[in-house]
Amino acid sequence: MNSKIPSSISPLAEDFEDFFDHSVCGFIITDAESNIQRMNKTAAEWLNGSPDDFINKRFSDLFAVGGRIYFETHLWPLLRMQGHFDEVTVELADTGNGKMPIYLNGLERKADTGLPVFMRFVLFRATDRRLYEQNLQMAKQLAEKELSGEKQNAVIREQFIAVLGHDLRNPLGAIMSATQMLARTTLAKNEERLIKVLQNSSKRMHEMIDNIMDLARGRLGSGITINPTTVNLDDLLKEVAEELKLAWPERIIDFDFDIETEVNCDRGRIAQLTSNLLANALTHGSNDASVLLKAVANDSYWEISISNQGKPIPEHSFANLFHPFHRQDAHSSQNGLGLGLYIASEIAKAHQGQITVLSNEQVTSFTFKVIMA
Amino acid sequence: MSIIKRNNVTIRGTGQQVMMFAHGFGCDQHMWRYIVPAFEDDYKVVMFDHVGAGNSDLSAYSYEKYDRLDGYATDIVEIATALQLQDVIFVGHSVSAIIGLMAAEMAPHLFKSLILVAPSPCYINDEDYVGGFRKDEIDELLESLNSNHLGWSMAMGPVIMGNPDRKELGEELSNSFCKTDPEIAKHFARTTFLTDKRSILPQVKLPSLILQCSNDVIAPVEVGEYMHKNMPNSTLVIMSATGHCPNLSAPHETTAAIKAFL
Numbered sequence: 001m002n003s004k005i006p007s008s009i010s011p012l013a014e015d016f017e018d019f020f021d022h023s024v025c026g027f028i029i030t031d032a033e034s035n036i037q038r039m040n041k042t043a044a045e046w047l048n049g050s051p052d053d054f055i056n057k058r059f060s061d062l063f064a065v066g067g068r069i070y071f072e073t074h075l076w077p078l079l080r081m082q083g084h085f086d087e088v089t090v091e092l093a094d095t096g097n098g099k100m101p102i103y104l105n106g107l108e109r110k111a112d113t114g115l116p117v118f119m120r121f122v123l124f125r126a127t128d129r130r131l132y133e134q135n136l137q138m139a140k141q142l143a144e145k146e147l148s149g150e151k152q153n154a155v156i157r158e159q160f161i162a163v164l165g166h167d168l169r170n171p172l173g174a175i176m177s178a179t180q181m182l183a184r185t186t187l188a189k190n191e192e193r194l195i196k197v198l199q200n201s202s203k204r205m206h207e208m209i210d211n212i213m214d215l216a217r218g219r220l221g222s223g224i225t226i227n228p229t230t231v232n233l234d235d236l237l238k239e240v241a242e243e244l245k246l247a248w249p250e251r252i253i254d255f256d257f258d259i260e261t262e263v264n265c266d267r268g269r270i271a272q273l274t275s276n277l278l279a280n281a282l283t284h285g286s287n288d289a290s291v292l293l294k295a296v297a298n299d300s301y302w303e304i305s306i307s308n309q310g311k312p313i314p315e316h317s318f319a320n321l322f323h324p325f326h327r328q329d330a331h332s333s334q335n336g337l338g339l340g341l342y343i344a345s346e347i348a349k350a351h352q353g354q355i356t357v358l359s360n361e362q363v364t365s366f367t368f369k370v371i372m373a
Numbered sequence: 374m375s376i377i378k379r380n381n382v383t384i385r386g387t388g389q390q391v392m393m394f395a396h397g398f399g400c401d402q403h404m405w406r407y408i409v410p411a412f413e414d415d416y417k418v419v420m421f422d423h424v425g426a427g428n429s430d431l432s433a434y435s436y437e438k439y440d441r442l443d444g445y446a447t448d449i450v451e452i453a454t455a456l457q458l459q460d461v462i463f464v465g466h467s468v469s470a471i472i473g474l475m476a477a478e479m480a481p482h483l484f485k486s487l488i489l490v491a492p493s494p495c496y497i498n499d500e501d502y503v504g505g506f507r508k509d510e511i512d513e514l515l516e517s518l519n520s521n522h523l524g525w526s527m528a529m530g531p532v533i534m535g536n537p538d539r540k541e542l543g544e545e546l547s548n549s550f551c552k553t554d555p556e557i558a559k560h561f562a563r564t565t566f567l568t569d570k571r572s573i574l575p576q577v578k579l580p581s582l583i584l585q586c587s588n589d590v591i592a593p594v595e596v597g598e599y600m601h602k603n604m605p606n607s608t609l610v611i612m613s614a615t616g617h618c619p620n621l622s623a624p625h626e627t628t629a630a631i632k633a634f635l
Contacts, residue, residue: 034616065514073397074399076617076622
């Protein structure tokens with residue numbers, strides 16, 4: 001590599017002997033059996049010798065043991081079957097220069113008979129490249145390890161939520177039935193008020209636990225399961241609206257139904273979805289405008305759409321809208337946990353439908369739509 | 374899971390007498406491409422890929438089962454049983470030669486004779502025994518596999534897909550040769566190169582042909598001689614072919630040696 005250009009050739013001469021011997025890569029030519037017939041000085045220098053030292057040696061003898069076995073069991077067969085191989089990483093044997101990593105390319109030259117006549121190999125120094133690749137490999141391994149740890153944590157967290165939700169139900173059930181029994185006894189005026197508080201609060205808590213259980217089901221199991229039956233949307237939606245009016249007596253819910261047919265769905269789950277979306281509209285919508293509950297059902301699709309007026313959903317909220325525990329506004333949350341939209345979207349998924357959102361200065365609407373197969 | 378699908382078993386040829394070809398470490402059934410045509414007219418040729426190699430079902434790979442060569446030997450017996458093969462002439466290359474000996478020990482009634490191409494019962498030198506490698510060399514090999522110092526099989530995918538140099542291989546090129554999952558290749562290397570099955574040799578009663586190459590880095594001549602000495606019913610042929618894959622480097626010589634034995 002460092003030897004001086006002989007005075008007999010000009011710097012640009014097409015001296016192929018010189019090109020072969022003093023090159024940026026190693027050149028090796030072997031016979032069909034892969035015994036070295038010719039080698040350039042660059043390759044020989046990498047191996048701490050001169051080309052003559054290697055003539056008639058087997059090509060794989062140039063490599064450290066891993067590469068030697070790899071060549072004989074993988075690369076050589078590949079060369080015979082495919083005629084070439086490219087960019088394979090191996091290490092040269094340690095002949096005083098350490099085990100130098102190289103990229104190896106091989107090509108088989110065949111005679112007309114189809115039998116190989118000789119083979120050419122080109123060797124590229126790959127010390128820095130290998131280091132870089134090893135760093136990448138290490139980073140990948142590290143990332144995989146961290147990811148699997150995180151996944152385990154997530155499972156444990158969600159199992160914890162499921163167990164917690166389940167265990168909270170029993171004591172709450174006892175409180176609710178005790179309150180119910182007290183309510184039937186004769187009560188003083190202020191006691192009645194207190195019982196009302198107990199009933200409302202325990203009902204809200206019951207809903208929250210249901211939501212937590214749904215979350216756990218959606219995240220841990222196969223998602224929310226449904227039991228579809230034939231349902232008259234008109235009845236169902238009006239029932240849900242009535243229920244919500246009890247909590248928001250001063251608000252108006254307008255209907256706009258175009259229901260031509262009954263639909264096949266899980267009655268309880270669709271009621272839950274509608275209730276979650278309506279509660280959101282009533283909570284976040286403008287107090288002095290009505291909320292519109294729209295429904296369409298015909299042979300090609302059915303949809304339920306809830307629209308309210310008021311401030312639009314801030315842009316930064318959109319990405320996480322349907323994520324669990326997402327709360328648009330921490331202060332006015334009636335639902336408590338920010339699970340309403342997540343559960344609604346899980347119910348939509350279970351019905352092979354989806355929920356789309358539209359929000360601007362005039363209107364914010366959530367539309368759940370199922371297209372008939 | 375069907376055994377045929379698991380091991381990507383292919384059957385060719387028009388004969389009655391069965392020849393079963395088993396590829397060695399680093400390859401798949403394609404490695405018999407230059408040998409099989411010479412036998413197709415007279416034999417029923419059964420080829421397969423070991424689980425983890427070629428087009429075998431990777432999901433069938435079990436680190437427990439294939440931690441020992443017994444796992445691979447069981448597969449061979451299962452293939453022969455599933456196809457209701459009898460009097461099988463078994464041809465195994467490299468580690469598969471030894472796997473064949475083990476299969477013949479498990480189910481001697483299935484086999485007629487054994488043809489062992491570049492076999493080695495033990496790759497590591499042990500006192501007077503010459504296996505070809507020192508223990509520290511094999512450790513170095515396994516270590517270099519572990520730390521990914523080599524491009525073993527990882528680099529193989531795109532390489533193999535690359536260049537349709539040989540037109541007649543076009544169809545197979547799209548499936549690629551000798552593809553191996555890097556993790557499985559590592560494990561197979563460990564299972565293969567740490568094996569010592571020398572004790573099985575004297576028990577092999579079937580007529581056996583040992584095809585030993587000259588100048589084979591993986592299985593030196595001493596190994597062939599050792600096997601011949603320890604296998605009572607064996608024939609040793611030292612081929613002029615060099616390297617570890619005479620079936621690829623010298624198909625004519627390999628075919629002729631097999632035919633002479635049969």
